[in-house]
Amino acid sequence: MLERWKIPLLLSPALLLIAGLFLGGLFLGLIGSLGYMPLLGREELNLDAYRNILFSTGFYQSFLLTFYISLMSTIIASALAIGAALILRRHFIGRSVINFLFQLNLTVPHLVGAVGILYLFSQSGFFARLAFEFRLISGPSDFPAMIYDPLAIGIILQYVWKEVPFIGMILLANMQTFGHDYEAVSRTLGANRWQSFRFVLLPLLSPGLLAAALIVFAFTFGAYEIPALLGQSYPAALPVLAYQSFTDVDLNARPEALAMAMIIALLSAVMIFGYARLARRYMRS
Amino acid sequence: MLMQTNRHTENSRDGLSGPVWFSLILLVSWLVLPLIPLAIWSVSRSWYFPDIIPSAFSLRAWNYVFSNTSDVLPALGVTTLIALCATLLSVIIGLPAGRALGLYQFRGKALVELLILAPTIVPGIAVALGLHVVFLSLGLAGSYLGVLIVHLIPTLPYMVLVMAGVFANYNPDTEAQARSLGASAIQTFFYVTLPAILPGLLIGSLFTFLVSWSQYILTLLIGGGRVVTLPLLLFNFASAGRNDITGAISMIYILPGVVLLLLGARHLTGRSRAVESLRQI
Numbered sequence: 069m070l071e072r073w074k075i076p077l078l079l080s081p082a083l084l085l086i087a088g089l090f091l092g093g094l095f096l097g098l099i100g101s102l103g104y105m106p107l108l109g110r111e112e113l114n115l116d117a118y119r120n121i122l123f124s125t126g127f128y129q130s131f132l133l134t135f136y137i138s139l140m141s142t143i144i145a146s147a148l149a150i151g152a153a154l155i156l157r158r159h160f161i162g163r164s165v166i167n168f169l170f171q172l173n174l175t176v177p178h179l180v181g182a183v184g185i186l187y188l189f190s191q192s193g194f195f196a197r198l199a200f201e202f203r204l205i206s207g208p209s210d211f212p213a214m215i216y217d218p219l220a221i222g223i224i225l226q227y228v229w230k231e232v233p234f235i236g237m238i239l240l241a242n243m244q245t246f247g248h249d250y251e252a253v254s255r256t257l258g259a260n261r262w263q264s265f266r267f268v269l270l271p272l273l274s275p276g277l278l279a280a281a282l283i284v285f286a287f288t289f290g291a292y293e294i295p296a297l298l299g300q301s302y303p304a305a306l307p308v309l310a311y312q313s314f315t316d317v318d319l320n321a322r323p324e325a326l327a328m329a330m331i332i333a334l335l336s337a338v339m340i341f342g343y344a345r346l347a348r349r350y351m352r353s
Numbered sequence: 354m355l356m357q358t359n360r361h362t363e364n365s366r367d368g369l370s371g372p373v374w375f376s377l378i379l380l381v382s383w384l385v386l387p388l389i390p391l392a393i394w395s396v397s398r399s400w401y402f403p404d405i406i407p408s409a410f411s412l413r414a415w416n417y418v419f420s421n422t423s424d425v426l427p428a429l430g431v432t433t434l435i436a437l438c439a440t441l442l443s444v445i446i447g448l449p450a451g452r453a454l455g456l457y458q459f460r461g462k463a464l465v466e467l468l469i470l471a472p473t474i475v476p477g478i479a480v481a482l483g484l485h486v487v488f489l490s491l492g493l494a495g496s497y498l499g500v501l502i503v504h505l506i507p508t509l510p511y512m513v514l515v516m517a518g519v520f521a522n523y524n525p526d527t528e529a530q531a532r533s534l535g536a537s538a539i540q541t542f543f544y545v546t547l548p549a550i551l552p553g554l555l556i557g558s559l560f561t562f563l564v565s566w567s568q569y570i571l572t573l574l575i576g577g578g579r580v581v582t583l584p585l586l587l588f589n590f591a592s593a594g595r596n597d598i599t600g601a602i603s604m605i606y607i608l609p610g611v612v613l614l615l616l617g618a619r620h621l622t623g624r625s626r627a628v629e630s631l632r633q634i
Contacts, residue, residue, distance in 0.1 A: 075453045079465065082450035082513055089506050090472045090480055097483025109484065126536045148380065155377050160368045168614070169381045175610025177452050177567040179584050182605045184387025187394065192402040194390055201404040209403055229387060233379070284475060291478020292371070292570040297591060307478050311467070311570070314482055326482055333479035344467055 072310035085173075094333055101326035117323035127328070137220050137295070137305065138288040141227035142281050148228065150277070156236070157243050174233050178226070182294045184224045189214040215298055222298040223305070227288050233281045242276040243269075257289060259331035279346045286339040290332045304334060387605070394409040394600030411528060414597035418605070422585055435497065436565035439504040441515045443561050444554070446505075451516020456525060459545035469510045480506060480573040488575055495579040503575045512561050520555030559613050566609060 082109045102113040121127040173181060196211035207209050250272065254264045267268040297304035304312065304326055311315060314325035369377065395399065395414050397407035418425045453459075455468065472480070481503060486493060493499030527549070531541045547554075569584045576582075583606050590599040 074470065075457055075459050078453035079451040082448045082509060083465065083468065084503060085446060086468060086472060086510060089502070090475070091468075091483075092487075093480035093484040093506070094475075097479065100483055105486075107490070117376070124469045136495055149375070152380055155369065159368065164379065166381055172611070173384055173388075175563060175608070175614050176607050177569075177584060179567075179569055179587055180391065180607055181387055183599055183603060184389075184391050187589065187596065188387055189374065194405075197403045197405050199366065201405060213475035228388075229384065232385060242592065263422070277506055286474050287476065290478055292478055292573075293588060297588065307570075310478060311574075314485075314574075317365055329479045329482040334379060336479070337471075340467070340471055342527065343474065344463075344624060348463075 074229050075263050097326045097329050097333070101330050105319075105322070108351060117327040121324050121327055126303060126309070128308045130306045131331075133303050134186035134289055134295075134306040135222065137227070138285050139224050139290050141224050141231065142285045144224070145228045145231035145284060146235055146277060146281050148232045149239055150273075151279075152232060153243060154238045154316075156184045156240055162336065170233055171237065172233075173230060174232075174237070178230055178291065179293050179297070181230050183298045185222050186215055186298060189222055189225065191215075212320045216300045218296070218300060220299060220305075222294075223295050226294050226298060227284075231284045233286075235277070235284065238276055239273055242273055242348050246272050274352055281340040281342050282343045286336040370475050372373045381488065388603075390619050391603040394596045397600075400596070401531065416603040417598055418601045424581060425583075425598075425605070428581050428583050429605065430501045430585045431497070432566060432584075435504060435580075435582065436562045437555055438564040439508045440512075440558050440561045442501075442505060444507045444558060444588035447509050447512035448516050448554070450513045450620075451578050452520045454513065455520025467515050472506050472510045473514070477506065477568070477571045478574070481571050485574055494575055495581055497575040498578045500572050500582075501616055503571045504568055508561045508564050508569065511564050512557055515553065515557035515560070517552075519550050519557070521544070521592070523549060563613060 069311040085327055099113070101117050103110055103116055104113055121211070152170065156163070156170060186193070189209045191208040191213065193215075196205065196208055199205045199211055200207075214223075214225070246269075250268050251264045254268045255261075259267065292307040292311060296308050296311075299305055299308065303309075310325045310328035310332070312325075313328065316322075316325075390549050393407065396410050396412060398408035398409035398411035398413060411498065427474050454462070454469075484503065488494040488499050488503070490497075523570075528541050531545045532538075536544065566586070568582075569588070572580060572582050573585060576585075578585075583602060587599060587602045587606060590602060
């Protein structure tokens, strides 16, 4: 009898808390986005907030900008991480030092990286000064805008900076579990280095790589502080727009803020679904 | 055939070629580079365009940070306290759940794992905006307790996942042996279970601390500006253009993470689960 209740007893405190806070927060966000605001005396549900944002160009611009930032950051970070992992798995002198430096920013909070990028790439930043020193520009305004810019270069640089070690470490861990044997076999069968990478190693790595990329995409799509610090004010990234609407003095903007939060949640739900499927396939193999 | 194999071993054993070294150094410098202007700013007095290095150095920013009138030390205290409490609560609540997930197979396990994984991937802003109204009516918005509770959304699932990994490599038979020799449940926990899981628990706790330490939007939304943690202060000084103080706060803010990496770097390498969970920092 005791055995039967053991697992639910062990699980229930954590599950109740996570369900209450996480699912509760999502549920409250959902009904709030449908116009349910009992504090303001509104108890009927409607789709006005979704209709409003889906008919506003501001929302589309923000959505597309955020999607573009997430996609670019994920692709560039993944490509660099593959390259880095391929080098770091080899044995060479100074490997442990390089490995440490490679991991250094894993524990550095995003915000610190964002400020660092700001001081490097702003028009009076380090690289602008370097360009001035070498007579490439004649003043700060000649330096290409990479902060508060429409292409969000600073934001993408920050995400790439932060995510390359993250994806790279996951790939390295995967490579360690596969070992060199499969590639060695393909090489003895006559594959060149590129073929051995493309047709042997990459397919082996792809579930882990995709899982990591999905996490990165979901994170970059919902992160607030980096675009808030490095991004232009219009169009702003979606989380920034949601926060602005939420703190707007006009309380009618709140359901719209919650509707944007739901769209962010929906997109990350798609990512989680993909991640869970990949994880299961990965476990089996 | 033999020659090919040899060449392969050479590639993996011996040093790197010139271009490979070059790109590796380039990448690693890029990863370290953003931290350097922050460190220099923290000891600069004046550093105007187009100076490559500051024209005057001073400890002004550091004096300000450690002075009685600055907000930095109180913020440091608040951030530390919230992170410690969030870690402790996550251990107490998350350890049993981690044990259940690591040791047992049961119906609905995949669903439970999904529920615990989800908060580590869904962005905090999507959850916290909805919670805000309830926290407001409960009087938790703008309070330390409210911020602590909302920090559990990322920290608790993280701890459960870490402990599930620890318990997956744990043999519970020794507990039964201790019990059969007359040890009480509490004695068994402290003398048998705890020593076995302690290394994993410690590393997990340190990283959980860091997860809470790094939160920005949850603190901003639920704290409503009244609970001022280090990242909020950092953001404010950065947007106000006080680069020297921003640099000094950044140096304090990254310290626990760097120390942790020095302590636990070898625990990270080769463990994809541990790294995956780092996403929240």
